[in-house]
Amino acid sequence: VLALVTGASGFVGSHLVDALLAEGWRVRRLARPASPPVPGAPRDAVETRVAALDDAAAIVRSGALADVDAIFHVAGVTRAHSAARFRAGNVAPTAALLDAAAVVAPHARGVLVSSQAAAGPAASRDRPRTEEDAPAPVGAYGASKREAEALVAAHAIGARWTIVRPSAVYGPRDRDFVPVFRHAARGVALYPGTRDAWLSLVHAPDLARALVRAATVPAAAGRTYFVAGDEAVAWPEVYAAAARAAGTRVRWAHDAPRWALAAVGAIGDAWSAVTGHDTLAGREKLALGAPRWWLCSAARARAELAWQPATSLDEGMRATRAWYRAAGWL
Ligand SMILES: NC(=O)c1ccc[n+]([C@@H]2O[C@H](COP(=O)([O-])OP(=O)(O)OC[C@H]3O[C@@H](n4cnc5c(N)ncnc54)[C@H](OP(=O)(O)O)[C@@H]3O)[C@@H](O)[C@H]2O)c1
DSSP states (O other), X not given: OEEEEESTTSHHHHHHHHHHHHTTOEEEEEEOTTOOOOSSXXXXXXXXXXXXXXXXXXXXXXXXXXXXXXXXXXXXXXXXXXXXXXXXXXXXXXXXXXXXXXXXXXXXXXXXXXXXXXXOOOSBTTBOBOTTSOOOOOHHHHHHHHHHHHHHHHSTTGGGEEEEXXXXXXXXXXXXXHHHHHHXXXXXXXXXXXXXXXXXXXXXXXXXXHHHHHHHOGGGTTOEEEEOOSOXXXXXXXXXXXXXXXXXXXXXXXXXXXXXXXXXXXXXXHHHHHHOOOOTTSHHHHHHHOOSEEOBOOHHHHHHSOOXXXXXXXXXXXXHHHHHHHHTOO
């Protein structure tokens, strides 16, 4: 069986490539002209086709979709300083890939990697968001991911596609959690606004297995799934687990005040606008960080995909730290 993967050079995409190869798939990537190599995978294990992701005709011409059994659209933009950039990176490529697939691979199964941000946070600690709740996207990022979901649902071949909304993802090759590990190893925890904020987390290899299930379980066609680990985790527990992985514990914790974060966000946005570089400290990230309960339920994925997370938070944090150390990131 042959899979086409977009976003293979990225964090989630590279773990998906690992999972597909481990399960015996042939893997082809659709790369952009400027894409770096796929980290982790042996160089000759992945076939590469190149096209601009927002150009359906170019995707067809590249031959990327010939004979594929499954299409995994993982590519996306998670950091940008304008709504236009989020849309350009998350909406236009989804439209082009669907249009190209309708011509060349209308019977292939498809998986769109969306995000919890397209659905919105939970209303309270004990009511994690489910797929039945009406979407309430957060920020320009969430809006762009939601728009991509709507394209899939409305498309002529959309009934062959599955939408997966991962919670926050952590694991080897991820850059966002590096500061958490760095601080925690020194016994320090810095909370964005309040420490009483909760999130769902999933370890990248667990998410990758769920994506493969989404493309292969017949009943998953046309469905939407949250994918997350079992535990609702408060930020102090994230730092505590990162500290345990380093053989230490948190001795100094601090809630960064919201006004300070807002100021940093404004500075980040201004810097991005002037330099053209996208910064994580933009107001967009603050919008995503504001809700207290980024919790979702993976009950539907567990039941319908016969999937379950295999990694506890402590195991995942230990594996992540070990990888960061081996790679020289810590
Ligand atoms: N990380 C998380 O916590 C998380 C949570 C929920 C959902 N997601 C979703 O998962 C997907 C992958 O995210 P990720 O965390 O793996 O991000 P990432 O490491 O930044 O990877 C994204 C990949 O998308 C491709 N891409 C396409 N257009 C791009 C552009 N204009 N700029 C930069 N890269 C572009 C690149 O792959 P190529 O070079 O191979 O084209 C890039 O490596 C995204 O759709 C994201 O919305 C991530």
